[in-house]
Amino acid sequence: MKLSIITIAYNDLKGLKRTANSVRQQTFSDYEWIVIDGGSKDGTSEYLTSLEKQPDYWCSEPDTGIYAAMNKGLSHANGTWCLFLNSGDSLYEKDVLERVFSAIPDTDIVYCDAVFKGKNNSFNISYPDKLTLEFFTERSICHQATFIKRQLLLESNGYSTDYKIVSDWRAWVVWIMQGKQFVHLPIVVCLFMLDGIGSTRLQEAKEERERVFEELLPEYVKPLLFNETYNRALEQYVKKLHAQFLNKPLIRASIVLSRNNWFVRKNMQLMIALGSLFDKCFYSRKHSIKFSDDNYDAKHPDRFTFNNPY
Secondary structure (H helix, E strand, O other): OOEEEEEEEOOOHHHHHHHHHHHHOOOOOOEEEEEEEOOOOOOHHHHHHHOOOOOOEEEEOOOOOHHHHHHHHHHOOOOOEEEEOOOOOEEOOOOHHHHHHOOOOOOOEEEEEEEEEOOOOEEEEOOOOOOOHHHHHHOOOOHHHEEEEHHHHHHOOOOOOOOOOOHHHHHHHHHHHOOOOEEEEEEEEEEEEOOOHHHHOHHHHHHHHHHHHHHHOOOOOHHHHHOHHHHHHHHHHHHHHHHHHOOOHHHHHHHHHHHOHHHHHHOHHHHHHHHHHHHHHHHHHHHOOOOOOOOOOOOOHHHOOOOOOO
16 A cells, blocks of 8 residues: 545535545555544535445544644554645546556655645745755645655654644654755645635644744753843844954844844854854954854843853
8 A cells, every 4th residue: 555645624614525525536555545534514424324335434523633643643554654634635637646656766755745725815835845843943844745754753652743834844853863864746636725723723823833942942942042131132133243344244044034133043053153153264363253052041041142242
């Protein structure tokens, strides 16, 4: 079995029918379809029972959230690859799986492109061929257009159920940090409906992402990343460097980072790397600049100052 398509649903019979039609119309046949319904009261069970060709596995029972449902689906999967196609979302064309699996490489994750559809418009998103941790500080890839090795999901114990909205994004971040291989196929795989939880509860999603960074980053980085006093001091330090050395390409490149404190926080590692390179290559000996956090005391952040001559 090459592919397990896992669909989670809850009180979305209309959307589930759209998803089911797109799956059943595929010219590719080496797949199984798994439906995990959270105990819907809208006729979902009756609909699934009435299908001439029912899903290879389905259940309708209460669960504790979308990622618990996805993990349940994973536990019943047999495919080499998994695709999480939620209720309401649909495969873009009848031959899209055939095209993907005629070109799919032996890797960990294969991510494709998607069309996003709102109430009044739709737009295509094509992703870059190379993904980095910096990319995921601002963006994500489309879960419904991403094929993941089932073995990788099992080794990762599925998706974290500590988050309601961003556990798939958390998985991308973890796998990037672990050096897992992401490969891009420039094929539009799905039509993604912009009415799901991740598209409508944006503030909650943002807060969860910040929690993910707090969870995953090393302990010694957290005070630097999330302490406002430290961040303000860093921002002032960079601005002073700009004033002195604005004509230097390295400093000019960092202006974008220093303009927005939130972005500086998200790119602290890059800022420290830029500062260290700046020290070593240009001005350390001449100006005795010391770019470090040696004076930072997490218990007394208000006492923090940068060691610099300006």
